[in-house]
Amino acid sequence: MKKTIILLLLLSFCGGSAEVIDETASVEEILTTTSTSTTTTLFSPKFPENFYTADEIDVFTDEFDKQLYEKYFVEKFLDSSTANEYKFYEVAYGYDDCKEVFFETFEEEADSVEEQNLLTEEHCTRTVVIETEKVFTYPLMRSEINNSCKEDFNSYMNEFILSYIENETGERSWFTEISWVAKTEFVGIGLNNQDLQYVSFLIDIFPAGGGAYAFHDWYEINYDFEKCSIIKFEEIITVPTNHLEIFPNLNNYKYEINESTLVAHILDLGVCGDQNLFCKSFYQSQLNPGEYNSYSLSYMFNKKGIIVDIGNYFIHRTPNYRFIPWEDLNQIVSKQLNRYINN
Numbered sequence: 001m002k003k004t005i006i007l008l009l010l011l012s013f014c015g016g017s018a019e020v021i022d023e024t025a026s027v028e029e030i031l032t033t034t035s036t037s038t039t040t041t042l043f044s045p046k047f048p049e050n051f052y053t054a055d056e057i058d059v060f061t062d063e064f065d066k067q068l069y070e071k072y073f074v075e076k077f078l079d080s081s082t083a084n085e086y087k088f089y090e091v092a093y094g095y096d097d098c099k100e101v102f103f104e105t106f107e108e109e110a111d112s113v114e115e116q117n118l119l120t121e122e123h124c125t126r127t128v129v130i131e132t133e134k135v136f137t138y139p140l141m142r143s144e145i146n147n148s149c150k151e152d153f154n155s156y157m158n159e160f161i162l163s164y165i166e167n168e169t170g171e172r173s174w175f176t177e178i179s180w181v182a183k184t185e186f187v188g189i190g191l192n193n194q195d196l197q198y199v200s201f202l203i204d205i206f207p208a209g210g211g212a213y214a215f216h217d218w219y220e221i222n223y224d225f226e227k228c229s230i231i232k233f234e235e236i237i238t239v240p241t242n243h244l245e246i247f248p249n250l251n252n253y254k255y256e257i258n259e260s261t262l263v264a265h266i267l268d269l270g271v272c273g274d275q276n277l278f279c280k281s282f283y284q285s286q287l288n289p290g291e292y293n294s295y296s297l298s299y300m301f302n303k304k305g306i307i308v309d310i311g312n313y314f315i316h317r318t319p320n321y322r323f324i325p326w327e328d329l330n331q332i333v334s335k336q337l338n339r340y341i342n343n
Helices: 002-013 063-072 093-106 111-127 150-168 247-253 260-270 335-341
Strands: 074-077 082-087 127-141 178-192 195-210 217-224 299-301 305-309 321-325
Touching: 063 074, 063 195, 074 082, 093 111, 127 150, 127 195, 150 178, 150 195, 150 217, 178 299, 178 335, 195 299, 195 335, 217 299, 247 260, 260 305, 260 321, 299 335
Parallel strands: 127 178
Antiparallel strands: 074 127, 082 127, 178 195, 195 217, 299 305, 305 321
């Protein structure tokens, strides 16, 4: 659902260059090893098993960056809630069933069968109003900010939210409580000589719909204000030519090795260790055991590191985010990322 919306909008609003930068240079050339024939990885990252929900990722944000975000962006409030009028029997039981169900309800109140029928008729044909809450807050660039990508970004965000409302929301029924409430969780921002360079944030919609369990919809947005385009995962993470030397465990990996594979492998190494890979089932594909999940598009970043969603395996469908500091990714990041985080 989320991927469909994002991909459709990318076709319409991603201006600027769409080239994917294929860089093998790292943030710093600090690869040090005495032998390339080693049978273990060249580094041993260590990560806690903790995951972070949408409400918890602010622990990785910087207070100064939050102030910058507020300087350049304003939260737009959009209330698309609906209130529709119906005859009670239209939304409840149907006309005949409604009269049958509620006829006995008025037995004591009525003095005759005729009056009982009349009261039942009035009850079933009365007008009722069904309200559905659809409330969204999301960022737009402030009108007083001069930036060549301001119109493109604001159009992208407006169309993104309107598309979600049109395609992913519905109307509650008499028997089902259903609503959509969206908010923004800021993650990162970057400037280049006081000009806005990028922003990274999350649109978190909770509850999103209804049912036995309340659940989330979430959308990670990473936007480049120099190219007027969404920042692709493959633009900041690369597959270096010597990746099998850096990650020797992948020599026996029979599936495609791409940018997402390397990030997943680093997470796996950090939690499970190189002698116990795939100790956590949520790192691997449900269809192909031994294949890593793909994280493409499901990420956010700032100067500290990257936040990736490793899959919603919890019953309430909340994001399952992991944080990786850049120092644990320095061998697979691109020069473009270096441009974002080192200005």
